[in-house]
Amino acid sequence: MSVQVKGTKLFLVMAAVLFFISPLFLSRYAIYVLNLFAIYALVAIGLNLVMGYTGLISAGHAGFLAIGAYSTAILTSVAGWLSPLIILHVAGLLTGLIGFGLGIPILRLKGIYIVMVTLAFGVVITEIILQWSSLTHGDDGFRVPRAVLGGFVFDSDKKLFFLIQPITIVMTLIARNIVQTRVGRAFRAIEQSEIASETMGIDLAKYKTKAFGLSAFYTGIAGGLFAYAMTYISPDSFNMGVSIDFIAMIVIGGMGSILGSIIGAVILTGIQHALSELPKVQTLIFGIALIVFMIFMPKGISGLIMDWKQGGPNRKQSQ
Amino acid sequence: MPLLSVAKLSIHFGGLAALINCSFDVEQGKIFSLIGPNGAGKTTVFNIINGIYKADRGKILFDGTDITHLAPHNVARLGVARTFQNIELFSKMTVLENVLVGQHIHLCSGILSGGLLLGRVRAEEKLAREEANNIFDFLGLTDYRSHLVSDLPHGIQTRVEMARALAAKPKILLLDEPAGGLNPQETQVLMQLIERIRSDLKITVLLVEHDMAVVMGLSDRICVLHFGQKIAEGSPGEIQKHPRVTEAYLGETVEHA
Ligand SMILES: Nc1ncnc2c1ncn2[C@@H]1O[C@H](COP(=O)(O)OP(=O)(O)OP(=O)(O)O)[C@@H](O)[C@H]1O
Ligand SMILES: [Mg+2]
Numbered sequence: 001m002s003v004q005v006k007g008t009k010l011f012l013v014m015a016a017v018l019f020f021i022s023p024l025f026l027s028r029y030a031i032y033v034l035n036l037f038a039i040y041a042l043v044a045i046g047l048n049l050v051m052g053y054t055g056l057i058s059a060g061h062a063g064f065l066a067i068g069a070y071s072t073a074i075l076t077s078v079a080g081w082l083s084p085l086i087i088l089h090v091a092g093l094l095t096g097l098i099g100f101g102l103g104i105p106i107l108r109l110k111g112i113y114i115v116m117v118t119l120a121f122g123v124v125i126t127e128i129i130l131q132w133s134s135l136t137h138g139d140d141g142f143r144v145p146r147a148v149l150g151g152f153v154f155d156s157d158k159k160l161f162f163l164i165q166p167i168t169i170v171m172t173l174i175a176r177n178i179v180q181t182r183v184g185r186a187f188r189a190i191e192q193s194e195i196a197s198e199t200m201g202i203d204l205a206k207y208k209t210k211a212f213g214l215s216a217f218y219t220g221i222a223g224g225l226f227a228y229a230m231t232y233i234s235p236d237s238f239n240m241g242v243s244i245d246f247i248a249m250i251v252i253g254g255m256g257s258i259l260g261s262i263i264g265a266v267i268l269t270g271i272q273h274a275l276s277e278l279p280k281v282q283t284l285i286f287g288i289a290l291i292v293f294m295i296f297m298p299k300g301i302s303g304l305i306m307d308w309k310q311g312g313p314n315r316k317q318s319q
Numbered sequence: 320m321p322l323l324s325v326a327k328l329s330i331h332f333g334g335l336a337a338l339i340n341c342s343f344d345v346e347q348g349k350i351f352s353l354i355g356p357n358g359a360g361k362t363t364v365f366n367i368i369n370g371i372y373k374a375d376r377g378k379i380l381f382d383g384t385d386i387t388h389l390a391p392h393n394v395a396r397l398g399v400a401r402t403f404q405n406i407e408l409f410s411k412m413t414v415l416e417n418v419l420v421g422q423h424i425h426l427c428s429g430i431l432s433g434g435l436l437l438g439r440v441r442a443e444e445k446l447a448r449e450e451a452n453n454i455f456d457f458l459g460l461t462d463y464r465s466h467l468v469s470d471l472p473h474g475i476q477t478r479v480e481m482a483r484a485l486a487a488k489p490k491i492l493l494l495d496e497p498a499g500g501l502n503p504q505e506t507q508v509l510m511q512l513i514e515r516i517r518s519d520l521k522i523t524v525l526l527v528e529h530d531m532a533v534v535m536g537l538s539d540r541i542c543v544l545h546f547g548q549k550i551a552e553g554s555p556g557e558i559q560k561h562p563r564v565t566e567a568y569l570g571e572t573v574e575h576a
Binding site for chain 1: 369371390391392394395396399400401403407408409410411412416419420421423424426427428429430433434435436440444483487
């Protein structure tokens with residue numbers, strides 16, 4: 001047992017070391033894709049907090065990604081001397097605040113109405129970005145200045161790797177802790193029985209808005225990193241289809257699972273880049289996968305892994 | 320002063336008057352039962368106490384506080400916990416996790432402190448698990464603590480729901496037909512548990528139950544509802560002799576088994 005634990009730890013340390021030296025021997029493109037994996041993993045974790053854990057729906061998360069991306073881009077262009085860590089925090093908090101605000105009308109709604117409101121939110125955000133061209137350059141898109149941290153310029157995918165990956169890892173661990181402690185348990189409780197939750201003392205309004213705010217914070221940070229990674233953003237990067245892709249990520253990866261969020265983000269982003277020449281085929285694959293998973297594997301890939309672990313060769317009574 | 324005082328409660332759903340001028344007092348440390356035929360309004364009383372339904376008229380005092388207009392989570396904070404007629408557990412969570420949710424009002428970690436797993440959060444989580452273990456010992460659930468609720472038989476789920484309610488350390492426990500769907504042995508165990516909840520844990524119990532053996536065997540006092548109206552209140556002996564009660568139950572024998 002303890003040998004096994006030691007083995008696992010050693011494996012994890014080695015994997016981490018290997019991961020962080022990988023930019024030395026990976027191609028520029030591969031590093032760029034790894035960065036996108038991380039960014040979308042953050043989005044998927046954020047969306048999962050609201051959908052998988054709390055049982056609400058958001059069909060407008062691209063809107064949050066856009067707010068994070070544009071606020072990071074604008075802030076970096078007017079105050080480039082600020083540390084990107086501060087800029088990302090501001091972008092994340094701003095997005096979180098807006099998410100919190102969107103959570104309020106959601107409180108009175110159920111099911112399909114939540115879908116409609118969040119969908120509309122996503123559309124409104126891209127429309128605002130288009131119209132507010134004095135700030136956002138509208139249709140022309142926004143050229144994002146490089147992030148600078150104490151004289152160090154993040155001007156390549158390789159350098160950005162060391163900004164994006166650590167942030168993603170830390171935020172993933174934080175999310176894991178949140179879902180395993182009081183707040184996360186309240187989220188999950190709400191998803192499973194609102195009536196039992198409130199009679200156990202959980203303030204539904206408070207926790208639903210918190211879930212939206214937290215989810216938007218994660219997605220806002222991801223948006224900021226997205227802006228740095230892409231170096232150019234336009235309203236089209238955040239259309240409705242993008243929001244649907246995010247839902248596909250967590251459905252395929254696994255609702256209510258941090259690991260599932262990462263798996264879903266990696267698989268979908270991977271397919272997107274493998275089939276970048278064939279956008280139509282891509283959409284088709286995502287659509288079919290979404291349906292197949294919802295019907296046959298509602299717990300997603302992480303659910304399959306969990307089932308396999310429990311029923312696999314070294315089956316043991318959970319302690 | 321009674322722990323719970325329900326005064327002249329009325330509520331209607333559309334044209335249906337589900338409760339009409341219903342009043343009763345529950346004394347501290349007692350087992351008080353609410354009985355009556357199907358649709359009499361028993362669960363509705365619970366829902367109003369919890370703040371899930373808003374009464375049209377009437378007042379509820381709990382432990383000196385007017386809770387008539389409080390939201391459900393605030394009622395819970397004052398020390399009211401309950402179980403449900405159709406079990407309302409968090410079925411995708413383990414037994415332990417359900418009981419940890421039950422402790423929600425006594426824990427304090429938030430998004431930030433929980434996310435960073437600060438020292439005090441670790442300590443709190445550890446303590447919460449120890450408390451949960453005590454509850455499992457008390458209810459005989461220790462073997463099930465890591466099981467998913469959805470994998471458990473009905474009889475065990477009933478006890479898990481009681482465990483979750485007890486985790487909130489309530490002053491009063493509302494039990495809505497806890498013996499529903501239990502076999503005779505399970506019912507026997509349940510009766511002992513309810514008695515011990517009152518005697519060992521000093522928690523007042525408000526019980527809704529159709530099984531007359533349970534009601535007569537446990538109750539200090541019984542209130543009978545019929546079509547939303549109180550038709551009798553008294554000790555088990557008084558209720559069994561009450562002419563209107565036997566009438567209301569229409570042939571259903573009300574006797575000590
Ligand atoms: N939310 C609601 N909307 C409409 N009618 C309701 C609602 N809740 C309860 N009622 C009605 O109020 C009446 C009392 O219901 P209640 O559930 O309190 O009965 P009960 O005494 O608990 O019955 P049982 O023994 O069957 O559980 C019933 O006629 C029921 O149909
Ligand atoms: Mg009932």
